[in-house]
Amino acid sequence: MATIELRKVYKTFGNIDVVKGLDLVIPDGQFTVLVGPSGCGKTTTLRMIAGLETVNSGEIIIGGKVVTKLEPKDRDIAMVFQNYALYSHLTVADNIGFPLKAIKFNKSEIKTRVLGVAQSLGIQELLDRRPKELSGGQQQRVAIGRAIIRSPKVFLFDEPLSNLDAKLRLEMRTEIIRLQRRLGTTVVYVTHDQEEAMTLSDVMVVMKDGVIMQMGKPEEIYRKPKDVFVAGFVGSPRMNLMSGKAKSGLFTTESGCQFKIDSSINGEIIWGIRPEDVKILNTKPDAPQAKVEIIEQLGPRAIVTLQVNEQQITAVVDNDHLQKIDNRSDIVIDSSVEDHHYFDAKNGLRLIDN
Numbered sequence: 169m170a171t172i173e174l175r176k177v178y179k180t181f182g183n184i185d186v187v188k189g190l191d192l193v194i195p196d197g198q199f200t201v202l203v204g205p206s207g208c209g210k211t212t213t214l215r216m217i218a219g220l221e222t223v224n225s226g227e228i229i230i231g232g233k234v235v236t237k238l239e240p241k242d243r244d245i246a247m248v249f250q251n252y253a254l255y256s257h258l259t260v261a262d263n264i265g266f267p268l269k270a271i272k273f274n275k276s277e278i279k280t281r282v283l284g285v286a287q288s289l290g291i292q293e294l295l296d297r298r299p300k301e302l303s304g305g306q307q308q309r310v311a312i313g314r315a316i317i318r319s320p321k322v323f324l325f326d327e328p329l330s331n332l333d334a335k336l337r338l339e340m341r342t343e344i345i346r347l348q349r350r351l352g353t354t355v356v357y358v359t360h361d362q363e364e365a366m367t368l369s370d371v372m373v374v375m376k377d378g379v380i381m382q383m384g385k386p387e388e389i390y391r392k393p394k395d396v397f398v399a400g401f402v403g404s405p406r407m408n409l410m411s412g413k414a415k416s417g418l419f420t421t422e423s424g425c426q427f428k429i430d431s432s433i434n435g436e437i438i439w440g441i442r443p444e445d446v447k448i449l450n451t452k453p454d455a456p457q458a459k460v461e462i463i464e465q466l467g468p469r470a471i472v473t474l475q476v477n478e479q480q481i482t483a484v485v486d487n488d489h490l491q492k493i494d495n496r497s498d499i500v501i502d503s504s505v506e507d508h509h510y511f512d513a514k515n516g517l518r519l520i521d522n
Contacts, residue, residue: 200369205360213358267314283295309343328357437513449500
């Protein structure tokens with residue numbers, strides 16, 4: 169186990185700055201997820217920690233030791249890749265035990281450790297098979313087994329679940345969480361899936377254009393996004409964001425919709441409301457009129473797309489409530505001021521900590 173530190177780390181490819189002066193501390197035993205859109209620098213950051221990419225400037229420290237110029241094999245880390253990277257000609261047992269064989273462990277010790285790891289991952293019945301005989305989920309378990317058998321200081325995961333179907337992704341999320349809690353090893357995990365990031369992480373690091381936009385506990389980032397980018401990126405469905413003008417407790421969108429807001433907010437702003445905080449009512453004085461456009465059923469809940477004076481707004485409602493509004497055109501929408509988010513129209517930063 170080890171603390172990871174990145175100090176003013178820069179990475180460029182040609183004339184393009186991919187990672188821009190990154191400062192990051194990941195405490196010993198913490199599960200940290202780097203998340204962001206394609207091209208944000210998250211995978212490059214992970215590969216620099218692993219030693220698979222060189223650092224243009226800055227320092228990377230693992231367990232108190234500067235590893236910036238060390239080879240990957242000398243960093244005491246293990247990495248799980250998106251494409252599993254298994255040896256097709258080797259059995260499951262040989263794939264899992266390969267890191268120990270490479271450092272000259274005796275055969276008896278390798279066999280004992282391989283069996284222990286396989287049992288912990290529920291793949292002990294697969295030890296004599298080859299990768300082509302395994303499902304995607306089984307292959308990923310083998311890849312994880314190969315990573316943990318050496319008991320490294322740090323685990324690095326590069327989008328390991330992106331090739332799996334939805335059911336397997338959920339199963340593997342649970343397995344990875346259990347594994348990390350049992351081992352207590354420091355984990356850095358990269359994904360573009362913000363829902364996956366929120367589910368797995370102790371701490372989320374939201375990145376954009378090579379810089380950290382916000383870092384914190386998932387629920388903190390969800391409830392209090394630091395800026396418009398984070399507000400729109402974290403959450404599914406995404407936050408409703410509208411530009412307009414605030415004056416005397418009333419917000420008027422560019423399309424003419426009006427909503428009651430915090431009276432302390434004035435001027436040009438971006439107003440936000442989470443879909444689950446949008447209330448759909450049959451009637452309420454002075455509430456904006458809305459028309460149901462699309463209903464997407466998701467089992468116990470539904471995503472409802474509404475048209476409000478040429479402004480599209482998304483709401484999330486439970487099925488009991490949905491029956492009361494199904495395709496009605498004479499509904500209104502409402503929300504609590506406590507659930508509103510306000511951002512500066514010029515720099516996109518959060519205005520108040522409600």
